[in-house]
Amino acid sequence: MPSVTLMAEVIPALECRGLSSGYGEAVVIRHLDLVLRQGETLALLGKNGMGKSTLLKTVMGYLPALAGTVRLEGRTISGLPPQRIARQAVSYTPQDQALFPDLNVGDNLRLVVDDERALRTAVAHVGGYFPFIPDRLTQKAGTLSGGEQKMLLLARALISAPRVMLVDEITEGLQPSVVTRLVEVLRVEQRRLGFSLLIVEQNVRFALAVADRYAVLKQGEIADLGASADAGAETRIIDHLRL
Amino acid sequence: MTDHADHAAESPAAGTVAPPRGLAPGTLAARHPVALGTLLALGAVNVAPLVIDTYSVNVLVRSFLYAAVALTVDLLWGYTGILTFGQSAFFGIGAYALGLAFTHIGLTPAVAVLALAGAVVVAAAVAALTGWLAFGYGVSPIYVSVVTLVLPIVATQLVFSGGTFTGSSSGLSGFDTFELDLEDWFRLAGCGLVLATAAAWLFVRSDAGRVLVAIRENEQRCTYLGLRTARIKIALMIACGIVAAIAGYGYAAYTDVVAPELTGFVFGTELVIWVALGGRGTLLGPVVGTILIDLTSAYLSGSLPFIWQLLLGVAFVLVIVALPRGLLPVLAAGGRRFAGAAAGTRAAVLPNLVPLVPTPTAAPADAGASATPALRLRGVTRRYGSLQVLHDISFTAHAGELLSIVGPNGAGKSSLMRCIADGHERTGGTVDIAGHPIGRRNPEACVAFGVGRKFQAASVFDTLTVAECLRLARMRHEPPSLWRRAKTLRLPVSALQVAQATGLLEHSGEEARHLSHGLKQALELAMVLALEPTVLLLDEPTAGLTRPERQTIGTILSALTRDSGMCVLLVEHDLDFVREISSRVVVLHQGKLALDGTVAEVVGSDLVRTIYSGETHALGDAHG
Numbered sequence: 001m002p003s004v005t006l007m008a009e010v011i012p013a014l015e016c017r018g019l020s021s022g023y024g025e026a027v028v029i030r031h032l033d034l035v036l037r038q039g040e041t042l043a044l045l046g047k048n049g050m051g052k053s054t055l056l057k058t059v060m061g062y063l064p065a066l067a068g069t070v071r072l073e074g075r076t077i078s079g080l081p082p083q084r085i086a087r088q089a090v091s092y093t094p095q096d097q098a099l100f101p102d103l104n105v106g107d108n109l110r111l112v113v114d115d116e117r118a119l120r121t122a123v124a125h126v127g128g129y130f131p132f133i134p135d136r137l138t139q140k141a142g143t144l145s146g147g148e149q150k151m152l153l154l155a156r157a158l159i160s161a162p163r164v165m166l167v168d169e170i171t172e173g174l175q176p177s178v179v180t181r182l183v184e185v186l187r188v189e190q191r192r193l194g195f196s197l198l199i200v201e202q203n204v205r206f207a208l209a210v211a212d213r214y215a216v217l218k219q220g221e222i223a224d225l226g227a228s229a230d231a232g233a234e235t236r237i238i239d240h241l242r243l
Numbered sequence: 244m245t246d247h248a249d250h251a252a253e254s255p256a257a258g259t260v261a262p263p264r265g266l267a268p269g270t271l272a273a274r275h276p277v278a279l280g281t282l283l284a285l286g287a288v289n290v291a292p293l294v295i296d297t298y299s300v301n302v303l304v305r306s307f308l309y310a311a312v313a314l315t316v317d318l319l320w321g322y323t324g325i326l327t328f329g330q331s332a333f334f335g336i337g338a339y340a341l342g343l344a345f346t347h348i349g350l351t352p353a354v355a356v357l358a359l360a361g362a363v364v365v366a367a368a369v370a371a372l373t374g375w376l377a378f379g380y381g382v383s384p385i386y387v388s389v390v391t392l393v394l395p396i397v398a399t400q401l402v403f404s405g406g407t408f409t410g411s412s413s414g415l416s417g418f419d420t421f422e423l424d425l426e427d428w429f430r431l432a433g434c435g436l437v438l439a440t441a442a443a444w445l446f447v448r449s450d451a452g453r454v455l456v457a458i459r460e461n462e463q464r465c466t467y468l469g470l471r472t473a474r475i476k477i478a479l480m481i482a483c484g485i486v487a488a489i490a491g492y493g494y495a496a497y498t499d500v501v502a503p504e505l506t507g508f509v510f511g512t513e514l515v516i517w518v519a520l521g522g523r524g525t526l527l528g529p530v531v532g533t534i535l536i537d538l539t540s541a542y543l544s545g546s547l548p549f550i551w552q553l554l555l556g557v558a559f560v561l562v563i564v565a566l567p568r569g570l571l572p573v574l575a576a577g578g579r580r581f582a583g584a585a586a587g588t589r590a591a592v593l594p595n596l597v598p599l600v601p602t603p604t605a606a607p608a609d610a611g612a613s614a615t616p617a618l619r620l621r622g623v624t625r626r627y628g629s630l631q632v633l634h635d636i637s638f639t640a641h642a643g644e645l646l647s648i649v650g651p652n653g654a655g656k657s658s659l660m661r662c663i664a665d666g667h668e669r670t671g672g673t674v675d676i677a678g679h680p681i682g683r684r685n686p687e688a689c690v691a692f693g694v695g696r697k698f699q700a701a702s703v704f705d706t707l708t709v710a711e712c713l714r715l716a717r718m719r720h721e722p723p724s725l726w727r728r729a730k731t732l733r734l735p736v737s738a739l740q741v742a743q744a745t746g747l748l749e750h751s752g753e754e755a756r757h758l759s760h761g762l763k764q765a766l767e768l769a770m771v772l773a774l775e776p777t778v779l780l781l782d783e784p785t786a787g788l789t790r791p792e793r794q795t796i797g798t799i800l801s802a803l804t805r806d807s808g809m810c811v812l813l814v815e816h817d818l819d820f821v822r823e824i825s826s827r828v829v830v831l832h833q834g835k836l837a838l839d840g841t842v843a844e845v846v847g848s849d850l851v852r853t854i855y856s857g858e859t860h861a862l863g864d865a866h867g
Contacts, residue, residue: 023756023757024757026753026757047761047789048745048746048759048760048761048762048787048788048789048792049746049750049758049759049761049762050759052759053759053760095760095787096700096760132653139627139630140627143627143630144653145652145653145654145655145656145657145658146652146657146699146700146782146783147651147652147653148652148653151652169760169787172783172786172787173652173699173783173786173816174652174816175650175651175652175816175854176816176817176818177651177854178651178652202761202787202788202789204790238790241789241790241791242789242791
């Protein structure tokens, strides 16, 4: 990671301290401490219902934190509404449809750029990764296939030039060759834009290929944390998923 | 009156806290909260006229009748999501039936009965017509609000243009009507309201009542569970129209005045406001809200004639801003907190579990033995405007086959699934399910032919519990009770296995919106299996599940095709998964059927290798 300043090393991109969250009386995340370093990719893994998506929703302000704080580059953001968090260059790609289905592909992207010139540049750029986008700018996003919608969602997140990207199960429903391709796309874009990336994944192999570090969530707590390059990381994670 | 209000504040808490039979000592209140509440309320309305001053009694009779109409608005809007401004028209139909009959024919018992029957028949017919107009296939939900808004306007215009027959703008008055004491009117209207509320209360808490909420939450999923939602909504509109008409009949008989305002859309809108203020989706909220507002306005309109409307308007804005769910839910929450402090946290920990009973699936004899293919597609095409996503797709699939459909993103796999499960989807070609051409039929008709469809993005009922979602899926086989809840839930073994393997069973009392993404997928899969389909359409059923869970589901699906002779169509990207469980594979590429063969033939083919190898140019080709 070239040209990382001393400041950036000290202040994490995103930091959760003693974070608890949940729905109503069900506490899903318990006293969670988690640090996303500047410019790194961290993969959150774990079985269903262990709080991965809940964590992203809490960071983004869609769910109130019951206890603890979330800091974005040192500033406390817990308690802020989602739109104010988004305005600080945090992009969130949720699992469920987050596109505007009745807007066309171009308009869905237009929402995150300043003007037409920026849009043209951006479309040309993401078109290199996802060729269907420039071809189908006038098609309604709702009529894209499930996989294409996922790709468009990711393209929109990239175009918004985020500082921190939160991505929930982007590989779901994508054909294997596109998944392989995404590893490269995310790496290249991260080098270009310098964002820090927190991904939630079910596809362990993809997660380890993209991420510098991984964390396994179990019952809302971190059960394992390590570097993706560690020998035996995959086996350990799969064991966690089984138990 | 005070008894009535107390009952209103406490009953919802009693309703939700009521423990299952046998778990707690059975006091009457705990076992039959509705019966007890109804008896108390009936007692109150019978005693009240002896204690309350005459003016209030006089006003309250009217309030009770309005409240009965508000109750129907709550059923339609609060529970089923049909925002209606037209209940005043039905009230007017009842009122004018009596007014016209008594004015033009005179008061005899036969005329009174015939007028009531006429009111019921006309209200039912108008409701059926309104429903038929408003609930067509693919009609936007806002449309029903527009139709119901027009309805009272049309009704008022009819009254205006009726000349001396309808009394035009001055209405009808001074006709002979029933001779009853004020107290008896009060008791009659009060008991009617209490009984209507109790019936509605039982109904919305019954298994059938859950269907209303399911329609509000996710009508598409309802139709794909084989529920005829349009018919259900029309039936509800008819029932609500009849209740409103009877209330209107009572109003005309009591006041001896029938005016065009009774049918008007101002009254229709006021009903919506009263329901919103009281707390929609609570039944008691709208009832109590309507009574209190009408009574207060009767007093205040005398002392503050002009400013009263302004006060009511301000109160409405304040409540909507501060308490978007209305007054009752806030009072009830306060009551629960108070009760909770006294009784500990018993209510919170009581699990809402329903015993699950495995039920044998119907013998697949007819599906397996006959030579008719379970599914036959001929020349199916699908266009979205100028974009053609499916070109001339033809294939057949038989019982006992597990046919996987693979292809790059955007190849038309999900569109193909849609075309099989909904007759309106395809642009051309034919689809036969077990020999039945689906024609242009709705999804619920395709379900009746044996189709079960799981969507790509999990589609469940957010505010219903897991057990309730599964019960809805069983309603095709086990018609729900209109007034109570079944104690057990019977599920086919396959659905039970999915629920067990994915850990869904531990969440059976939880609302579906609190489930993780993977568990929602599992729930939807279990729901579709509970339908006992002969042709099962699965669009990426294991997306969002971990690998061990996928393997379990694969095993279950294999067993289903092998043992119960189901025909399964599976859209899937995980080639390993496809290889393990499929008996045949079809490749879709750019909307065309590119390959159809055994697993070995297809998986080894060049085309599939190009699509799945990860070579980047394949992506470009795929979207060419």
